[in-house]
Amino acid sequence: MTxxxxxxxxxxxxxxxxxLPWAGFALLMAxxxxxxxxVEGGVSSLVxxxxIHELTHDGRHLLGFPCH
Ligand SMILES: [Zn+2]
Known part of the structure; x- marks a missing residue:
């Protein structure tokens, strides 16, 4: 018996x-x-x-970024 x-x-x-490349990519995406x-919107708007501002508006308030 075994x-x-x-x-x-x-x-x-x-x-x-x-x-490192994946860490850099994750940092860039973050x-x-x-x-x-x-900060997207207004003077610093890229789009x-x-x-974009309206799409992320609730998240902006949730995370405490200044908005209006
Ligand atoms: Zn707002």
Missing amino acids: SPTTTTQVATPIPVSQL ALLAYFVG NGPF
């Missing part, structure tokens, strides 16, 4: 050199999201019209 073998799964660490939610 004893059941157990397999151990060892997580392979991700090298920092492969992680900065863009913070911009569009926080003409009130669409």
Whole structure:
């Protein structure tokens, strides 16, 4: 009778050199999201019209960004 073998799964660490581009991309996306939610509209508007401002308006108030 053989004893059941157990397999151990060892997580392979991700090298920092492969992680940095994704971290930079995530930081860029977070900065863009913070911009569009926080300050898009008015003088600093990148998109003409009130669409982005109105789309993110509730989130702006929820996160405490100054609005009106
Ligand atoms: Zn508002």
